[in-house]
Amino acid sequence: MSANEAVIRFEEVSKSFGSKRILQDVSFDIARGSAFCILGRSGTGKSVTLKLMIGLLKPEQGRIFVEDQEITALHARELPPVRKTMGFLFQNAALFDSLSVGENVAFPLRRHTNKPEADIKDRAREKLAQVGLEHEYDMMPADLSGGMRKRAGLARALALNPSILLVDEPSAGLDPMTSAEIDSLLLNLKSERDTTLVVVTHNIPSARRIGDELVVMHEGHFIAHGTAKELDQSDHPVVREFMKSEGGG
Amino acid sequence: MIERIGALVVAALAWAGEVGLFGLRALREALRPPFEAKELLRQLYDIGSRSAPLIAVAGFSVGIVMSMHSRSSLERFGAEALIPSVLALSLAREIAPLVAGLLVSGRVGAGIGAELGGMRVTEQIDALESLAVDSFKYLVVTRVLACMIAQPILTTFMSFTGIVGGFVAETVISDLSFRLYFDRAFSSMQFVDYVPASLKTVVFGFIIGTVSSYLGYNAAGGAEGVGKASTKSVVYSSILLILANVVLVKMIIFFFPEEIG
Ligand SMILES: Nc1ncnc2c1ncn2[C@@H]1O[C@H](COP(=O)(O)OP(=O)(O)OP(=O)(O)O)[C@@H](O)[C@H]1O
Ligand SMILES: [Mg+2]
Numbered sequence: 001m002s003a004n005e006a007v008i009r010f011e012e013v014s015k016s017f018g019s020k021r022i023l024q025d026v027s028f029d030i031a032r033g034s035a036f037c038i039l040g041r042s043g044t045g046k047s048v049t050l051k052l053m054i055g056l057l058k059p060e061q062g063r064i065f066v067e068d069q070e071i072t073a074l075h076a077r078e079l080p081p082v083r084k085t086m087g088f089l090f091q092n093a094a095l096f097d098s099l100s101v102g103e104n105v106a107f108p109l110r111r112h113t114n115k116p117e118a119d120i121k122d123r124a125r126e127k128l129a130q131v132g133l134e135h136e137y138d139m140m141p142a143d144l145s146g147g148m149r150k151r152a153g154l155a156r157a158l159a160l161n162p163s164i165l166l167v168d169e170p171s172a173g174l175d176p177m178t179s180a181e182i183d184s185l186l187l188n189l190k191s192e193r194d195t196t197l198v199v200v201t202h203n204i205p206s207a208r209r210i211g212d213e214l215v216v217m218h219e220g221h222f223i224a225h226g227t228a229k230e231l232d233q234s235d236h237p238v239v240r241e242f243m244k245s246e247g248g249g
Numbered sequence: 250m251i252e253r254i255g256a257l258v259v260a261a262l263a264w265a266g267e268v269g270l271f272g273l274r275a276l277r278e279a280l281r282p283p284f285e286a287k288e289l290l291r292q293l294y295d296i297g298s299r300s301a302p303l304i305a306v307a308g309f310s311v312g313i314v315m316s317m318h319s320r321s322s323l324e325r326f327g328a329e330a331l332i333p334s335v336l337a338l339s340l341a342r343e344i345a346p347l348v349a350g351l352l353v354s355g356r357v358g359a360g361i362g363a364e365l366g367g368m369r370v371t372e373q374i375d376a377l378e379s380l381a382v383d384s385f386k387y388l389v390v391t392r393v394l395a396c397m398i399a400q401p402i403l404t405t406f407m408s409f410t411g412i413v414g415g416f417v418a419e420t421v422i423s424d425l426s427f428r429l430y431f432d433r434a435f436s437s438m439q440f441v442d443y444v445p446a447s448l449k450t451v452v453f454g455f456i457i458g459t460v461s462s463y464l465g466y467n468a469a470g471g472a473e474g475v476g477k478a479s480t481k482s483v484v485y486s487s488i489l490l491i492l493a494n495v496v497l498v499k500m501i502i503f504f505f506p507e508e509i510g
Contacts, residue, residue, distance in 0.1 A: 080381035
């Protein structure tokens with residue numbers, strides 16, 4: 001397993017909704033164990049790109065690979081094994097509102113492991129503790145704040161110890177302290193478990209902290225792709241605007 | 250004018266075809282493991298047991314009313330002794346299947362349409378998929394099956410409470426014992442009065458489960474879309490159920506001609 005081995009690869013991927021082009025002939029690789037940050041204005045297609053990676057959306061053109069599997073060629077029935085190795089945090093957290101917070105985190109464990117009940121609950125509590133929700137196991141998602149829901153969604157995405165973690169704006173709606181804690185959790189996953197991270201964020205300081213590679217999406221293309229330092233040198237006005245901003249969210 | 254009606258009919262048929270395929274897919278997937286037994290039981294409880302009070306109250310009231318009507322007609326011929334069996338036959342053959350079907354499409358259809366619709370627009374269905382769960386099997390197959398299993402049971406339960414209602418109405422007037430009333434109610438009941446009608450209710454369950462799951466699973470457009478999915482579930486499954494009833498009764502009479510006699 002070489003350090004530069006691509007875990008996720010897009011080959012000339014195009015995606016549109018109706019006449020609206022979201023991605024146009026986009027190609028890139030994400031190396032194993034690296035953190036890939038996707039930046040871009042609201043509505044440029046960051047969430048769509050993330051959903052393409054896990055097969056929730058299909059591109060009209062191009063191929064997408066995850067761990068050498070061409071997921072764009074897989075039948076719906078063949079996707080679950082690939083997805084078991086991936087964790088996905090939705091922008092709106094998408095917690096199951098009929099289950100308690102703890103049961104949301106326990107859900108994938110109940111489905112995909114044969115662990116005894118006590119172990120499942122322990123693991124769910126452990127994951128909740130990692131995001132600072134150790135006391136919220138029995139609460140219902142509707143009774144949580146937006147930021148807490150987000151963190152619970154992250155705990156659920158982490159439940160199966162995925163080797164690839166896709167997170168859509170993990171620090172949106174969080175205070176600077178909690179946001180920094182989430183960043184260090186993500187960095188820990190990367191350094192200790194060699195987890196590949198794909199992070200959509202509006203938070204430039206956070207992208208600088210976690211991202212090995214940053215891309216800026218604009219009108220269907222990646223108008224910049226490189227390290228934070230490289231992007232700082234960019235002469236594209238949109239990229240400069242982005243890298244200058246210290247905006248949170 | 251005729252063109253517009255034609256276009257409407259074509260659109261309705263296309264829609265029905267799509268829903269039909271959705272339902273057939275649910276039946277086919279039901280045979281393929283993994284079987285979501287736990288979720289199926291949960292749905293059976295939700296759809297079946299929790300509809301029971303509604304069905305009981307409705308059956309009881311319908312029984313009372315029907316008993317009073319049959320008394321006023323049968324009295325003229327001096328045939329009051331037939332009241333229990335007339336009541337039991339009409340309940341089992343037609344009244345209970347139809348009334349229970351419409352009640353369940355109201356309670357359960359609206360519920361499934363709203364629940365699945367809500368899960369769709371809040372990305373909970375996508376979340377299931379992202380957690381490597383086949384959302385169609387987990388959500389749709391279990392609900393369609395639960396409706397198909399629950400419907401005949403609920404219908405039988407309604408017939409039973411209807412007969413009890415009829416008995417209560419009769420005790421006000423005569424002093425028939427419950428035992429005798431029941432004997433009379435079932436004396437003329439035969440296989441053809443019960444079994445084909447029960448099979449019919451399995452189809453009703455299929456219609457309710459399929460239509461409401463289809464509308465919920467494919468909902469779009471936020472809270473408004475969820476509301477629409479819920480309302481449409483009730484309207485479309487009721488209409489389809491009433492239309493299917495006509496065809497099914499015709500079929501039952503064709504295959505079991507003795508039922509008329
Ligand atoms: N299922 C869909 N059907 C139709 N259009 C969609 C769908 N999903 C996304 N879009 C459109 O695709 C575009 C990109 O959406 P996306 O959610 O990826 O934006 P984003 O970059 O994540 O924005 P934000 O930063 O606000 O989350 C939007 O214009 C949106 O309207
Ligand atoms: Mg987004």
